[in-house]
Amino acid sequence: MATLRLEVITVERKLIDEEVNMVVAPGSEGVLGILPRHAALLTALTYGELVVKRDGQPDEFLAISGGFMEVQPGHVVVLADAAERAEEIDLERAEAARKRAEELLAQAKKSDVDFTRIEASLRRSLTRLKVGRRRAEKRFAPQRSDYERMQ
Template identity: 50%
Template sequence: MSTFLLEIVTPERKVYAEQVNMVSVKGTEGELGILPNHIPLVTPLRIAPITVKRTGSKDEVIAVNGGFMEVRKDKVVILAESAELPEQIDIDRAKAAKDRAEKRLADTKQDNVDFKRAEASLQRAVNRIGVSGK
């Protein structure tokens, strides 16, 4: 089975660089499955896990918090605001962030609550908790 190079890059570092058979992502317009020799495209990504399939290994799930995906003939580059492998996720920190975001969203009496930021924070925390598997 043919493969392509998948790179996941954040402003701080390269999180992932491996030859893969397929990657599934959630774009702003819906879910996409990318196979080798996919037509070139660029699309924005949602805060959601991505799934990576490689021959001879279990599916890998990576927490990606927004960004863009560029698909080329033999390479896919995901430029993410942040990204974490399951073993890198601090589950206690993610749960604390989820609780803080939920409290901010529940407190409708405060005029200074930035609901978009609180909602994005909640999505990131839920994404990280889901990917960590705990």
């Protein structure tokens, strides 16, 4: 099975540097699926779920908070503003952050400078909750990856 090299890098650390079968990323214009030999591409990323697919292994989920992705035919580099693996996310803290952001958003005015920051905080919290809950789902329902089902 063909593979591509994936690097996921933040300012703080390199999370992934290995061969994978497919990467699904939250592009600024929509979700992007990257397979080996994909055409060259440079795109902005938004808040969302980065999915890493490997042969014979469960999908790995990362919460990312924006950044950029460079795609070459056999190599993908994700430069994320922030990224966390599902197992690194504290669901209670993420839920508390979501509630705080929703309360602040309800009080803020759309013209307020803080509105944009609060909205970004809410999106980040929702992404972290979504990815963190995937870990909990995996414990109880091991499944084949979507990539394996396509084969």
